[in-house]
Every structure is written in structure tokens, then in C-alpha cells.
Amino acid sequence: MTGQRMLVSNGNPMEKTVGFSRAVRVGSFIAVGGTAPVDQDGNTVGVGDVFAQTVQCFEIIKAALEQAGSGLEDIVRTRVILTDIDNWKEAIEARKAYCLDARPVDTIMAVSRFVNPEWLVEIEVDAVVAGSGSSQE
Template sequence: MERIRRIVSSGSPLEPQIGFSRAVRAGNYVAVAGTAPIGDDDSTVGLGDVYAQTVRCLDIAERALEEAGASMEDVVRTRIMLTDVTRWKEAARAHGERFASARPACTFVEVSRFIDPAWLVEVEMDAVSD
């Protein structure tokens, strides 16, 4: 059986340097890598604002899903990584707005830091789409 694999790039200069893709589709499974709140000008969006950063992460991840032939309705799992888990409600608000009907399995975790210290949150997600 031939396995179909498709990669999606966001154009980040880190992708070839690290050797990763924004998203990978293998058959009907789509994985979106840890997505940071980076603006189109490569600056951090929403400095100091967990909600705004989470919205930006979800926007980027949604574009990657669409390029891979999936949608937010196909998402079955999300991971929200925060540098301060006490601010989880701010990220949860953005997540709840975006996933009101899909309601994927979701985990919030605290991490010590990200590549850029201005990032307060990163989002990963997995989807299943025909």
C-alpha cells in the first residue's frame, strides 16, 4: 500500500534549520507542530498578552491545517503550552472560542521557556480528515 505524506511549510527560517514542517499529513492524519505567536513580519504578536498570542497561534495552525486539506472541525487533540500555567484561562478563552463545536481533547502544560522569551504560549494540534 502506498503511503501518502505531505508536508506544509509556514516559511519560517527555522524549518530547514531544525528540519521540521509546520504540519505533516500522513494518510488521513494531520499533525501541526508547536506553533508560536509570530506575525507576518517575524515579530511576536501580542506582547505580554496570552489571549492575543493564543489567537495568533490558532490562526497559524488553522492555515496549516487548511493547506493540508483539513479544518478546525477535524481537530481531535490540542496541546497548549504556557510559560505561566496560572494564566491558562486566557489561553482557554481563545481555545474555547475556536473549538466551541469541535471540542477536541485538550491538555494545558507549563514549560520553562520557549525559543523566544517573548512567547508566552505555543499550540500543537492533531486532526483526522478524509
């Protein structure tokens, strides 16, 4: 896959309208964009619950990484973006279940709001596929 560009979609209709992908893989590098806590129909999961929303974000990220031929073990950076920095402990507690083995670097930050006011968190990750690039999950 070296040098090839692979676009990963999760079927969000806004991908073509706005011009984005859930993830992009180039060679062994995968970037997963800001992932919101939504279900397949675009509804917010865990309204008012940052832990549940963080779990949903990581489930979407996990699926995107697997679609790109990777897995959670390849994550090298996470960015946890919150609307209330005081929720960082709940978000990190949820993140831990997905990142404890990989132990990526992490950034936690707050923004004033997201496009959907029900969202309390968005997550971004970068991954680098080691070896052959196949997932060990």
C-alpha cells in the same frame, strides 16, 4: 491521499535549517507542531497578552490545516503549552473560539520558557480528516 506524506510549510526560514515542518499529513492524520505567536516576519504578536498570542497561534494552525486539506472541525487533540500556568483561563478562552464545535481532547501544561522569551504560549494540535478529507470551512 492514503499513505502519502504531505509536508506543510508556512515559509519559516528555520524549517530547512532545523529540519521541521509546520504540519505533516499522512493519510487522514495531521500533526501540527508547536506553533508560536508570530507574524509573517517572525515578530511576536501580542507581547504580554496570552489571549492575543493564543489567537495568533490558532490562526497559524487554521491556515496549516487548510493547506493540508483539513480544517478546525477535524482537530482531535490540542496541547496548550504556557510559561505561566496561571494564564490558563485566558488561553482556554481564546482556544474555545477555534475548538468549541470540534470539542477535541486537551492538555494544558507549563514549561519554564520558550526559545523566544516574549512567547507566553505555544499550541500543538492533531487532526484526523473525516470522510473525503475536504475542509468544510
